[in-house]
Amino acid sequence: MAIFNKDSKGIDDIKNLPANSNALSIIAAGTKILGDIDTDGVVKIEGRVEGGIRAARQVLVGRQGEVLGDINTREAVIGGHVQGTVNASDRVEIQGTSVIIGDINTRALAVIEGGRINGSVRIADAKEPGSDEQIHPSPVAVLR
Numbered sequence: 086m087a088i089f090n091k092d093s094k095g096i097d098d099i100k101n102l103p104a105n106s107n108a109l110s111i112i113a114a115g116t117k118i119l120g121d122i123d124t125d126g127v128v129k130i131e132g133r134v135e136g137g138i139r140a141a142r143q144v145l146v147g148r149q150g151e152v153l154g155d156i157n158t159r160e161a162v163i164g165g166h167v168q169g170t171v172n173a174s175d176r177v178e179i180q181g182t183s184v185i186i187g188d189i190n191t192r193a194l195a196v197i198e199g200g201r202i203n204g205s206v207r208i209a210d211a212k213e214p215g216s217d218e219q220i221h222p223s224p225v226a227v228l229r
Contacts, residue, residue, distance in 0.1 A: 114149050121154070130165070137169075148182045161191075163200075170204075 108126030112118055116132035125141040130150035137154040138144055144158045150165035161173045164180040171177055173191040181199030188204040196202070 112150070114147075146183070148180075155187075 112132040114131040121136040127143045129145040131147040133151040146165045155169040163183040176193040177191045179196045179200035181197040
């Protein structure tokens with residue numbers, strides 16, 4: 086994130102965010118959650134979650150992290166195992182240590198060599214009406 090980027094939010098925009106939108110929730114290694122997680126901030130999973138995750142900003146699944154359920158967020162960075170659908174309105178990053186068994190729906194996708202996906206990938210502009218019906222050229226990057 087650049088400090089002087091003209092696309093970055095101004096102070097007035099930041100003041101209008103919910104109070105807990107900058108909150109970081111960490112599910113530590115060795116921790117198991119049975120049930121759904123819902124937050125306006127960021128969730129980092131290093132343990133195991135058996136349930137859906139909804140995070141308004143970002144979901145981070147670490148190398149040791151496991152999610153058995155759907156993920157709904159603005160941005161997802163997957164480094165561990167996910168069994169479920171990943172819906173990210175902005176982007177998904179699949180790291181080289183990740184395994185995803187399920188579908189991915191997003192506007193942009195980055196796949197690092199070694200990352201595995203067993204499911205369908207749908208790239209659509211989430212801001213367009215009827216985006217479920219329109220498929221755009223895939224902005225997919227394979228990083229080596």
